Amino acid sequence: MDPQVDPHAEAGTYPDLRVQLDAQRAECPVVRHADGSVMLLNHFDVASAALDPETFSSAVSAHRALPNSLDGAEHRAYRDLIDTYLTDDEVAAQEPQARDHATAIVAALPRGVTVRTVLDIGTPFAVRTQSTWLGWPREIEDELVQWVADNHAATRSGDRARMAAVAERFDAIIRSLLEPRRSGEIDDVTSRLMRDTVDGRPLEDAEIVSILRNWTAGDLGSLAASVGVIVHHLATDVALQSHLRGLVAAGRTQDFEDAIEEILRIDDPFVSNRRITTRDTEVRGESIAVGTRVILNWTAANRDPEVFEEPDSFNPAEHAAANLVFGIGPHVCPGRALTLMELRVIIWALLEGTTAIGMSHERGPVRELAPGSGWARVPIVLDPHQIAG
Numbered sequence: 001m002d003p004q005v006d007p008h009a010e011a012g013t014y015p016d017l018r019v020q021l022d023a024q025r026a027e028c029p030v031v032r033h034a035d036g037s038v039m040l041l042n043h044f045d046v047a048s049a050a051l052d053p054e055t056f057s058s059a060v061s062a063h064r065a066l067p068n069s070l071d072g073a074e075h076r077a078y079r080d081l082i083d084t085y086l087t088d089d090e091v092a093a094q095e096p097q098a099r100d101h102a103t104a105i106v107a108a109l110p111r112g113v114t115v116r117t118v119l120d121i122g123t124p125f126a127v128r129t130q131s132t133w134l135g136w137p138r139e140i141e142d143e144l145v146q147w148v149a150d151n152h153a154a155t156r157s158g159d160r161a162r163m164a165a166v167a168e169r170f171d172a173i174i175r176s177l178l179e180p181r182r183s184g185e186i187d188d189v190t191s192r193l194m195r196d197t198v199d200g201r202p203l204e205d206a207e208i209v210s211i212l213r214n215w216t217a218g219d220l221g222s223l224a225a226s227v228g229v230i231v232h233h234l235a236t237d238v239a240l241q242s243h244l245r246g247l248v249a250a251g252r253t254q255d256f257e258d259a260i261e262e263i264l265r266i267d268d269p270f271v272s273n274r275r276i277t278t279r280d281t282e283v284r285g286e287s288i289a290v291g292t293r294v295i296l297n298w299t300a301a302n303r304d305p306e307v308f309e310e311p312d313s314f315n316p317a318e319h320a321a322a323n324l325v326f327g328i329g330p331h332v333c334p335g336r337a338l339t340l341m342e343l344r345v346i347i348w349a350l351l352e353g354t355t356a357i358g359m360s361h362e363r364g365p366v367r368e369l370a371p372g373s374g375w376a377r378v379p380i381v382l383d384p385h386q387i388a389g
């Protein structure tokens with residue numbers, strides 16, 4: 001049974017959140033919710049709010065999350081630390097291990113039968129590459145895979161107690177990994193972080209856990225979801241698949257990453273981030289009082305026809321400058337280069353290791369249930385002309 005989707009769901013059961021958001025944005029780009037929060041859907045409004053932390057603060061959570069819940073100089077101090085782990089050189093150093101994992105995963109996939117994209121490709125790849133990067137042991141991978149599924153289910157349930165319990169489970173996993181590193185005998189990214197400082201003082205355990213949670217807890221699920229989105233596009237668009245196969249054959253890695261980012265713009269699985277207003281403000285004539293929770297909807301903004309004339313058209317060169325998949329402003333995703341490298345490596349390996357990728361005729365794809373976006377289930381067949389056996 002697929003733990004990430006209702007087993008009774010059939011293709012088309014869940015509506016496409018993008019369609020709903022496109023309609024909402026056209027009718028009213030500033031949406032007021034019953035709980036008093038406000039959602040921004042227009043590209044200009046979303047980008048403007050993200051670029052104005054003095055009005056739209058990130059200190060929206062009851063829990064201190066590093067660096068997501070910080071603003072100003074405090075945020076900058078933690079970002080400066082975090083950015084040292086995600087430089088171009090650091091990312092390049094991780095590419096060989098990511099490629100090894102991708103190659104092994106693709107080689108082990110059956111041909112001519114249904115393969116579950118998110119569960120059989122995206123999730124194991126995300127867990128293995130992230131664990132290797134951080135120096136976490138192989139024996140923890142099954143626990144992390146199960147955690148991804150449980151976290152996904154808890155998030156979809158909307159049950160705050162359930163989500164908190166799953167989050168605490170992840171923090172417990174991280175804390176268990178800190179203990180054997182206190183002696184200083186282990187040298188990896190996690191132990192480096194434990195020895196690091198911010199503003200001249202050592203990081204506290206709670207800060208280390210928060211940073212590692214930020215690097216992994218969300219990224220494991222989002223990386224797997226991104227693989228699902230990209231593979232669905234390739235399996236349903238023969239011309240696009242052919243184009244990317246041509247980029248592989250020519251070794252054009254940068255163009256390949258640009259293509260990935262454009263596919264994610266069209267169907268953005270990183271739906272939104274939250275802010276809270278620090279003062280009374282106004283957006284498109286709508287008054288927003290101080291203390292209002294504001295949702296910056298990246299999925300809607302990335303499909304705004306005022307910026308992207310044909311939102312579903314694939315045009316990386318024309319759309320790149322306005323693409324908000326990884327955010328904008330001081331909280332732009334610090335892991336953008338790492339994520340794009342990892343996605344390039346796994347999709348590249350999938351194309352290099354096959355001659356064709358098609359949708360399965362046994363089961364249809366299932367959209368993610370709102371408030372999520374992307375695909376919960378993407379059943380595909382690799383080299384459909386081959387007979388498994």
